[in-house]
Amino acid sequence: EAEVAQSPRYKITEKSQAVAFWCDPISGHATLYWYRQILGQGPELLVQFQDESVVDDSQLPKDRFSAERLKGVDSTLKIQPAELGDSAMYLCASSSLIGSNSYEQYFGPGTRLTVT
Amino acid sequence: SQKIEQNSEALNIQEGKTATLTCNYTNYSPAYLQWYRQDPGRGPVFLLLIRENEKEKRKERLKVTFDTTLKQSLFHITASQPADSATYLCALLDYGQNFVFGPGTRLSVLP
Numbered sequence: 001e002a003e004v005a006q007s008p009r010y011k012i013t014e015k016s017q018a019v020a021f022w023c024d025p026i027s028g029h030a031t032l033y034w035y036r037q038i039l040g041q042g043p044e045l046l047v048q049f050q051d052e053s054v055v056d057d058s059q060l061p062k063d064r065f066s067a068e069r070l071k072g073v074d075s076t077l078k079i080q081p082a083e084l085g086d087s088a089m090y091l092c093a094s095s096s097l098i099g100s101n102s103y104e105q106y107f108g109p110g111t112r113l114t115v116t
Numbered sequence: 117s118q119k120i121e122q123n124s125e126a127l128n129i130q131e132g133k134t135a136t137l138t139c140n141y142t143n144y145s146p147a148y149l150q151w152y153r154q155d156p157g158r159g160p161v162f163l164l165l166i167r168e169n170e171k172e173k174r175k176e177r178l179k180v181t182f183d184t185t186l187k188q189s190l191f192h193i194t195a196s197q198p199a200d201s202a203t204y205l206c207a208l209l210d211y212g213q214n215f216v217f218g219p220g221t222r223l224s225v226l227p
Contacts, residue, residue, distance in 0.1 A: 004159075021199070032211075033215070035217075040125070040219075040220075041219050041220070042120075042205050042207075042217035042218050042220050043160065043205075043214070043217045044217070045214075045215060048214075087217075091159050091160075093159070101220045102162065102165045103150070103154060103165060103209055103213070104150075104158075104162040104165070104218055105146060105162065105215070106162070107159025107160050107161070108159055109157075109158055110157075110159050111160070
């Protein structure tokens with residue numbers, strides 16, 4: 001069964017350092033999402049791509065976060081510089097909204113980021 | 117501002133009983149409402165979707181209701197099992213295909 005891949009699974013970095021996360025969605029899924037989930041809370045949308053275009057990045061802290069999906073397939077989320085408050089789980093999800101009856105999002109395993 | 121609440125942070129029930137989880141929202145007009153299951157350290161997994169014009173949806177031991185007047189969805193798990201222990205998230209989706217997740221309810225089914 002096709003899955004969303006994310007790497008790394010765990011990342012420990014010092015504050016002020018740069019960190020990057022990678023996501024490979026399910027093949028054929030045009031829509032890709034990056035979420036941040038703080039322990040005990042629900043996922044918060046950071047950015048949504050439709051193919052290679054950003055359709056929603058209203059909650060992305062653009063002074064330090066950036067995201068790209070250059071060829072409309074895999075995607076990278078970067079934080080520079082990292083702050084202590086960025087410690088969280090970063091989840092990637094993909095969806096094929098066209099022709100979908102359920103608008104189901106398929107989530108990857110996430111990257112657990114700890115900033116020290 | 118938009119707000120989604122889920123009944124309680126944690127819910128404990130006895131095996132075999134029906135678990136009922138609540139999702140309430142304000143200042144939002146969702147076209148669809150979804151429920152996801154999330155196990156510790158893993159990404160959420162889709163369970164069910166219900167549309168704004170549907171009152172109830174069932175899937176095996178799961179039942180979801182959606183009342184747009186009350187701005188509330190109820191999620192039921194009948195004949196609950198310890199394997200149903202997880203965090204359950206509701207997510208609202210508008211016609212612009214924008215998702216908003218609730219904070220989740222952590223369900224523990226005790227043997």
